Amino acid sequence: MSNRAFTRRTLLGVFGAGAAGAALAACSTGSTTGSPSGSDGSGTSDAGTYPVTIKHALGTTTITKAPTRIATVAETDQDLLASLGIVPVLVPATSWGGNSRKSTDWFDAAIKKLGKDYPAQYNNADKLPVDEIAKATPDLILATNSGLTADDYAKLSKIAPTVAYPGDPWGTTWQDSLELVGKAVGKTGEAAALKDRTQKQIDDAKAKYPQISGKTATWLYLDPTSNATFSVYLPLDNRPRMLNEFGFSTPAFVETLQKANDGKFYADISAEKANTAQADVAVFYVTAPGDVDKLKSDKLLGQIPSLKSGTYVAAADNTISLTMGVPTTLSIPVAIEKFVPDLAKAAEKVS
Numbered sequence: 001m002s003n004r005a006f007t008r009r010t011l012l013g014v015f016g017a018g019a020a021g022a023a024l025a026a027c028s029t030g031s032t033t034g035s036p037s038g039s040d041g042s043g044t045s046d047a048g049t050y051p052v053t054i055k056h057a058l059g060t061t062t063i064t065k066a067p068t069r070i071a072t073v074a075e076t077d078q079d080l081l082a083s084l085g086i087v088p089v090l091v092p093a094t095s096w097g098g099n100s101r102k103s104t105d106w107f108d109a110a111i112k113k114l115g116k117d118y119p120a121q122y123n124n125a126d127k128l129p130v131d132e133i134a135k136a137t138p139d140l141i142l143a144t145n146s147g148l149t150a151d152d153y154a155k156l157s158k159i160a161p162t163v164a165y166p167g168d169p170w171g172t173t174w175q176d177s178l179e180l181v182g183k184a185v186g187k188t189g190e191a192a193a194l195k196d197r198t199q200k201q202i203d204d205a206k207a208k209y210p211q212i213s214g215k216t217a218t219w220l221y222l223d224p225t226s227n228a229t230f231s232v233y234l235p236l237d238n239r240p241r242m243l244n245e246f247g248f249s250t251p252a253f254v255e256t257l258q259k260a261n262d263g264k265f266y267a268d269i270s271a272e273k274a275n276t277a278q279a280d281v282a283v284f285y286v287t288a289p290g291d292v293d294k295l296k297s298d299k300l301l302g303q304i305p306s307l308k309s310g311t312y313v314a315a316a317d318n319t320i321s322l323t324m325g326v327p328t329t330l331s332i333p334v335a336i337e338k339f340v341p342d343l344a345k346a347a348e349k350v351s
Helices: 003-011 075-083 105-114 130-135 150-157 174-184 188-208 238-245 252-260 271-276 291-297 305-309 318-325 331-338 340-348
Strands: 052-056 059-063 070-072 090-092 120-122 140-142 217-221 229-233 266-270 281-285 312-315
Touching: 052 174, 059 150, 070 075, 075 090, 075 105, 075 174, 105 331, 130 150, 140 174, 174 188, 188 331, 217 238, 229 252, 229 271, 238 318, 252 266, 266 271, 281 305, 281 340, 291 305, 312 318, 312 340, 318 331, 331 340
Parallel strands: 070 090, 070 140, 090 120, 217 281, 281 312
Antiparallel strands: 052 059, 217 229, 229 266
């Protein structure tokens, strides 16, 4: 992944190990000697399931006994652990879209409900801090939806059994991450039940907002200060995936871009071809007041069909946007409450 791609990926709300694999000592926001993790946050798990072997894109990992000190590389995994009643000892900070703790409100609420100490954090916005992870002495490292490189994986595996993503970097669905995490921590049955409950919430939202069904939607990256190109998130990314899960279809132009950019999570388009981004609804981020007006008045970007028709969602709340960028069993209910209604309003405007 290029530096430009990694910067954009991090900026727009998906975190994990980047392209660089060198060790970096970063500042922690808490002690790395926190409470042990386990199925109830106390170090217990279903010992009868071990040893367990998990195959993933970077190799095969065997976990010989129930882990009690888990570190995460992908933010997805810390949410899933908390959903299963497990408090990790070390997690990445949420640098984009996070709260004052550099976390998320939904993760904080889950930890508070468990009544356990808050895990230590580290910054991995530029490089994976292997040395800092090692200092936390984990006995399991989870990176099921990350950009972990082979070099990163080799270094982390010397610290503790490490579970990477099953397919493409950054391309793991919340369902697959949940299954991997559940297997790694000896909670396969609980993970399956949690998946069913979360899926029902999604299905109920689809039923509540039928105006979304049959409409196409695209998630864009638009910069009103640099209008030479714009970017389209492809189906490998969880943002458009979640649009699909809530009932939208993938536009034909995105399917064409996906074929030409296999294994990538976004594609750049010349602003001169903005009118080719044909979708009923467009979703994009805005970072300053007046951004939407600037985009609409731009002679090139203003030609994006859904921008012209007013059938768009300009996501100004980074925290809520994060619920779609990092979908988990904790964040999806927040997205249903605070983000999906806006999607439905945009869909309702489609003639």
